[in-house]
Amino acid sequence: MHNVVIIGSGCAGNTAAIYTARASLKPLVIKGVEVGGQLSLTTEVENFPGFPQGILGPELVENMKLQAERFGAVYLDGEVSEADLSKRPFRLKVEGEWLETSTLIVASGAKARWLDLPSEQKLIGHGVSSCATCDGFFYREKKIMVIGGGDSAMEEANFLTRFGSSVALVHRKDTFRASKIMLDRAKANPKIEFILNTTVDEVYDVSQNIVTGVRLHNLVTGEKWDRDVDGFFVAIGHIPNTQVFKGQLDLDADGYLISHGGARTNITGVFHAGDVQDRIYRQAITAAGAGCMAAIEAEKLLEAEGH
Ligand code: NDP
Numbered sequence: 001m002h003n004v005v006i007i008g009s010g011c012a013g014n015t016a017a018i019y020t021a022r023a024s025l026k027p028l029v030i031k032g033v034e035v036g037g038q039l040s041l042t043t044e045v046e047n048f049p050g051f052p053q054g055i056l057g058p059e060l061v062e063n064m065k066l067q068a069e070r071f072g073a074v075y076l077d078g079e080v081s082e083a084d085l086s087k088r089p090f091r092l093k094v095e096g097e098w099l100e101t102s103t104l105i106v107a108s109g110a111k112a113r114w115l116d117l118p119s120e121q122k123l124i125g126h127g128v129s130s131c132a133t134c135d136g137f138f139y140r141e142k143k144i145m146v147i148g149g150g151d152s153a154m155e156e157a158n159f160l161t162r163f164g165s166s167v168a169l170v171h172r173k174d175t176f177r178a179s180k181i182m183l184d185r186a187k188a189n190p191k192i193e194f195i196l197n198t199t200v201d202e203v204y205d206v207s208q209n210i211v212t213g214v215r216l217h218n219l220v221t222g223e224k225w226d227r228d229v230d231g232f233f234v235a236i237g238h239i240p241n242t243q244v245f246k247g248q249l250d251l252d253a254d255g256y257l258i259s260h261g262g263a264r265t266n267i268t269g270v271f272h273a274g275d276v277q278d279r280i281y282r283q284a285i286t287a288a289g290a291g292c293m294a295a296i297e298a299e300k301l302l303e304a305e306g307h
Pocket of ligand 1: 113155173
């Protein structure tokens with residue numbers, strides 16, 4: 001029987017682990033499929049306070065884990081396949097075995113949706129990115145391409161015009177899911193070129209381990225052509241990792257956890273932290289802050305219950 005189980009080993013989960021471990025609660029962290037979370041998919045992180053020279057994403061999360069282990073946090077390989085939150089202690093099935101916990105911090109994150117091209121996957125962190133705020137800075141005076149037709153794509157394209165010499169927005173239709181105001185803003189930006197009814201067939205150049213261009217494909221005319229690109233930003237949505245909690249925790253229409261104030265969910269003793277609840281900021285530092293909040297709330301609840 002655990003005091004605190006934390007699901008997820010990204011910034012949010014690791015920070016919750018540091019705080020609950022320092023409160024002598026011996027947290028158990030279930031690492032999940034994407035060990036280290038979204039930071040493990042990035043290279044240089046320049047906007048996490050405290051690192052004036054920047055730090056590599058995987059190194060930053062590994063440091064957080066070491067920091068939590070120093071105070072007694074335990075990390076478990078595997079993922080949660082079933083959860084029973086109907087009463088406390090909560091029960092979680094991890095790699096075939098059930099475990100019990102008094103409190104639970106859900107920091108299971110959200111996966112960026114990708115085009116799922118083999119070349120795109122191989123070049124993540126080498127010119128392919130799912131986060132303009134994180135990586136835009138690296139593409140000063142470079143050719144940038146953004147994929148998507150929703151608010152994220154419009155926002156990222158607008159933001160990236162601060163850096164790029166050009167920004168091409170590629171969308172598979174000529175109608176948009178983006179809100180009118182976001183679309184109008186992007187259309188009014190002279191630095192953004194819209195390439196519509198078009199998909200990407202391949203991202204070049206895996207052999208050089210860096211993005212140099214793409215093969216585009218017009219779905220209406222069938223035309224295919226190559227274009228030089230340095231930064232390739234995929235902004236086609238995110239999928240929160242909440243499937244095992246369906247029907248138990250309150251989720252919005254897209255599957256994000258709904259907050260019931262602070263880090264609380266609809267179930268007393270279950271807290272949220274990071275991208276699994278946050279569809280807006282999605283930053284390492286905001287996830288870390290949310291992990292801290294969840295840890296403090298779990299600690300306070302356990303204290304009030306006399307643990
Ligand atoms: P959305 O689901 O709204 O849009 C996803 C876009 O990606 C769609 O245009 C979709 O095209 C396209 N897409 C999906 N899969 C593929 C694929 N395999 N290949 C090519 N294109 C694909 O996601 P967003 O992340 O843009 O937004 C999510 C939510 O967050 C929305 O509610 C949005 O309003 C909100 N948001 C708000 C912001 C703000 O207000 N500042 C900023 C960012 C997001 P298609 O239309 O053809 O399906």
